[in-house]
Amino acid sequence: MNFITGTYTDQYQLTMAQVYFHNNGAEQEAVFDYFFRKSPFKGGYAIFAGLENLLDILEDLSFTKKDLDFLKAQGFDRKFLEYLKEFEFKGKVYSVSEGDVVFPTRPVVRVEGNIIEAQLIETVLLNILNFQSLIATKASRIKLVAPDRTLIDFGMRRAHAFGSYHASRAAIIGGFDASSHVMAGRDFGIPVSGTMAHSFIQSYDDELSAFRAFAKVRPDDCVLLVDTYDTLKSGIPNAIKVAKEMEADGHKLKAIRLDSGDLSYLAKKSRKMLDQEGLEYVKIAASNQLDEYVIKSLLEQGAPIDVMGVGTNLVTGKPDAALDGVYKLAYTKGKARIKLSENKAKITLPGKKQVFRLRDSQQRLIGGDLVTLEDENSVEEMFHPFEADKSMKFSDCQQEPLLKMVMKNGKRLNKTKSLKEIQKYSQERLAEFPIEFTRFDNPHIYKIGLSKNLLDLRNQLVTEEKEKAL
Amino acid sequence: MNFITGTYTDQYQLTMAQVYFHNNGAEQEAVFDYFFRKSPFKGGYAIFAGLENLLDILEDLSFTKKDLDFLKAQGFDRKFLEYLKEFEFKGKVYSVSEGDVVFPTRPVVRVEGNIIEAQLIETVLLNILNFQSLIATKASRIKLVAPDRTLIDFGMRRAHAFGSYHASRAAIIGGFDASSHVMAGRDFGIPVSGTMAHSFIQSYDDELSAFRAFAKVRPDDCVLLVDTYDTLKSGIPNAIKVAKEMEADGHKLKAIRLDSGDLSYLAKKSRKMLDQEGLEYVKIAASNQLDEYVIKSLLEQGAPIDVMGVGTNLVTGKPDAALDGVYKLAYTKGKARIKLSENKAKITLPGKKQVFRLRDSQQRLIGGDLVTLEDENSVEEMFHPFEADKSMKFSDCQQEPLLKMVMKNGKRLNKTKSLKEIQKYSQERLAEFPIEFTRFDNPHIYKIGLSKNLLDLRNQLVTEEKEKAL
Known part of the structure; x- marks a missing residue:
């Protein structure tokens, strides 16, 4: 220290x-x-x-x-x-x-x-x-409403500068499973987690190329962000395509991530589309302004979200x-x-x-x-x-x-x-x-x-x- | 860094x-x-x-x-x-x-x-x-309502752990004059400021002894906290006594600080009591849950507060x-x-x-x-x-x-x-x-x-x- x-x-x-x-x-x-x-x-x-x-x-x-x-x-x-x-x-x-x-x-x-x-x-x-x-208290409230989901701290970018370091640690104490904060992971033994941003998709000429490039380099830890263009018309169909290609190579797509729109609706539709293709094993991650109240509501609606990424509301201890x-x-x-x-x-x-x-x-x-x-x-x-x-x-x-x-x-x-x-x-x-x-x-x-x-x-x-x- | x-x-x-x-x-x-x-x-x-x-x-x-x-x-x-x-x-x-x-x-x-x-x-x-x-934005809002008062950041204890370091720096950019944060002062050239806590007064058998001990060691930077027992019945009368003793030794009491109660009422009464004793030069500092709205209200009421100590609401950027x-x-x-x-x-x-x-x-x-x-x-x-x-x-x-x-x-x-x-x-x-x-x-x-x-x-x-x- x-x-x-x-x-x-x-x-x-x-x-x-x-x-x-x-x-x-x-x-x-x-x-x-x-x-x-x-x-x-x-x-x-x-x-x-x-x-x-x-x-x-x-x-x-x-x-x-x-x-x-x-x-x-x-x-x-x-x-x-x-x-x-x-x-x-x-x-x-x-x-x-x-x-x-x-x-x-x-x-x-x-x-x-x-x-x-x-x-x-x-x-x-x-x-x-x-x-x-x-x-830790904030995190425990989120854990209380979603005891059987995977909870990941995504808050570093909006945390209070170096305060991010201990925020990620405290989130684990309160019940979170992992964090995006690499240094906190390094120093506190926190499992770290992270995939791709919209910029990654945008940097390719099309979504499918971006997905393929990512899957090729990280075949065993591949989570695809599907909402850059249109989640149901483009993101999920492309993710399914890549998942099949990965299967042919002996790998498995780990998850897709939703980061905008109506998370409950999109998660249900996405789940259905994935399942119809035999991709029941592909998990659904969601993020975007989540807190204990939004997560409670999502789960009450039966949203099939396996992994919740919680950012600003967690690490700033909002609203207190x-x-x-x-x-x-x-x-x-x-x-x-x-x-x-x-x-x-x-x-x-x-x-x-x-x-x-x-x-x-x-x-x-x-x-x-x-x-x-x-x-x-x-x-x-x-x-x-x-x-x-x-x-x-x-x-x-x-x-x-x-x-x-x-x-x-x-x-x-x-x-x-x-x-x-x-x-x-x-x-x-x-x-x-x-x-x-x-x-x-x-x-x-x-x-x-x-x-x-x-x-x-x-x-x-x-x-x-x-x-x-x- | x-x-x-x-x-x-x-x-x-x-x-x-x-x-x-x-x-x-x-x-x-x-x-x-x-x-x-x-x-x-x-x-x-x-x-x-x-x-x-x-x-x-x-x-x-x-x-x-x-x-x-x-x-x-x-x-x-x-x-x-x-x-x-x-x-x-x-x-x-x-x-x-x-x-x-x-x-x-x-x-x-x-x-x-x-x-x-x-x-x-x-x-x-x-x-x-x-x-x-x-x-910095929060600080600038406070500066806008109190352009001619001395503004001091007191937020370290409730800041987001190491986030306190940059919070104190940003407060200065937004218009604050000083900070209680010694390390931020050391590294960023911020004027640092600080006097005494209630615990200091409590650690002596009576308020007057505490005031005297402090004035003796810090005669040129003496701010007395007057609300430990009773601001108007005990704190101010004791501060006046010590101010007179300091004058006799060629020193000047810098300020008194209010940290509880009705700050507008207490500042006005305190000002009057000090002035009646020829202590017009003794400044009044106030703290306790201040933000731009409270300060605006205090100034609209004509509260003669020279120095505002702002803590949690500043360094956590409340409510955002x-x-x-x-x-x-x-x-x-x-x-x-x-x-x-x-x-x-x-x-x-x-x-x-x-x-x-x-x-x-x-x-x-x-x-x-x-x-x-x-x-x-x-x-x-x-x-x-x-x-x-x-x-x-x-x-x-x-x-x-x-x-x-x-x-x-x-x-x-x-x-x-x-x-x-x-x-x-x-x-x-x-x-x-x-x-x-x-x-x-x-x-x-x-x-x-x-x-x-x-x-x-x-x-x-x-x-x-x-x-x-x-």
Whole structure:
């Protein structure tokens, strides 16, 4: 990840770090929580993604000479620059497993370190986790409506410049099968996929010549784009011709691709034409402004599309474009900390915390995550975080701790997980949730509950802080 | 730009390149146009951005050993891989100047080269230009409503991962003054800006101690965040106290920052409180979900905000999230090429073309750009591209050619322009347009016109291609 250095951050992290440095910050313990406040896409959940990349970045984070020269020119003082020259992140990271299903308000990642390092990494953490979680969530919604189709990310050309790199990775976590992004494929072990553009067809004097030229060079990976002139009158008849020629040479046409027009109508007609010629094995791929809603509609219409190419709407996380994840101070100088807000839902949860997923004796989710202080055991009641009169008792409950230590002294504790493993884990975790929680319209709210101790601590700090404000 | 190598592309560019390679593509001249079809944000224009970065990338584009190993594993043949090993982009690029105001349908960049190289660069060109043009356009809209305020990009944490890097650059082109993104500042010469987060205040036992600690270390660049507890009861009174202490030491508090609540109300009250204490020089900065509409409203309410920090809505290009730029074949094998579409507005313009901006004898824009074939002179009439009966005559018209050669034999012809120069140029170009063209609601449509020769060529090719389809 040689693109990233210490200057991949917001300037205010450095100004704050400078002040902390000159006030013994290197000796001051701090704990920060990463969490988000609203599930994206008006949905009921998010898929947590980006962790492995973040850990890679944190392990290597340092300030180069170029960085330090630039910061010197910005007026940072010599002593602080000497500190940055030797800077390494030496903290601890506790995290939900990458790919897990996560919900608003409760911690997803907890960072512990001295306050300089723990503060300095805020921006890169948010930058990596917010975006990948957004895209993995989008991808998972598409996978939910088309579980048995092949899903390919085609979004690189409209992605946010270098953001395309992690977008393609996150799409796989959310359930996609492949990507057109070759570099992401190279670095993340993503199956890559790609065939031809209209320009390829146009560059030949006729469609049939273009198809033949392509089939000749790529006989075992041949997908023909059939909509350059007229899908049903020209593209499919020519594709059938080439498929027969390939058969004569012992090869098989893999698929045809539709990229315009009424995809449902054209897919049905194309399927029929192919089948009449004994080409049942030739798959149909489709692309063009697809998203989870269009795909749902296509499948409801019975469109025989085997492969869906999804581009802009996937990689830009449309229409949300951002996950609102934040990174808040929860503990420092031996004291739990809280951030007040006029908006009750924005008041943070203080202290070092753990989150538990609750299941009944049959291993079924009971519909909520429990947030406790770090050292609590056998909690049997949880309280609504904002409505004092709501609580729920449970017993005989399996409590799975979600935050696990993944980095210590700035070194990761486990070997990097493969994307395939993360995807598989994500699909298994999501499959635990009844459809009421994952449906698109007015999903059932998965609950968050606080332990009594956490609730009491929060209430006490709210009172103290309100006094400070007077 | 060591992040980018030849695999920063869609797989289909490589499969097509492979077929071209085995069919003498290295000898086959090709011309592609980059253009977009719809101005973003329901506006009437776009700001063209990203060119300098693209040229840097093209000059250095090559396949590394890691790339070639990966492609070998994908089944690409030995001869083609040998070609890629030596690959350099050796083509020509003609482009509109970076920062210029551009409009749908007409070419913005024209690439000439052999068909392998010209096709291979499609994805990276789209990836860089689409995104930066989107963000520069968004930034220019914000600049248009707040021309005399300081505008700072704060978006890094919610930007699309590494996309943040170019987002911050593009924001400057569109008219922003500074960015929080330190690495973008380092590499693009952007003024960087940043102060403190709420966590900084929370990490101290009280707000006043936090303010004092910060002012002590950064006396000449001190901006205090005043809304952690209560802006008017605590934040401003404490800021005033610290400002007075700083005065006693010969320093000046630079600004206070509001990040929540009713920004108009709080800015007015804060201004009054500061002024009453003789602190007229202390500026007011505000942030929190700002975009061009919120800023317009704040200024209409007379909010005395000097500095606007704009984040997510800027760097994600909300609500559009993507510019729909495309890259289409216009010429190859000695023949102009066209792409048909059922949607008339999607039929491409064939041939090697030039675009002229028309001004009258007083140097005023006459309201349209003229597209001609490359070698045409003194055209005096232009035709509506899709409505045959609409045309416009002009004479005594100054015709400024917009596409200039910026790269030849894969080498850039001019030295890199500074971001400041590009921004200045952009602002001057945009200022030429009467407000009717730049307003947010139902902007006046800036015309595109085709020369008679181009129109005739297009009509002829449409007829020929339709025959092919039968």
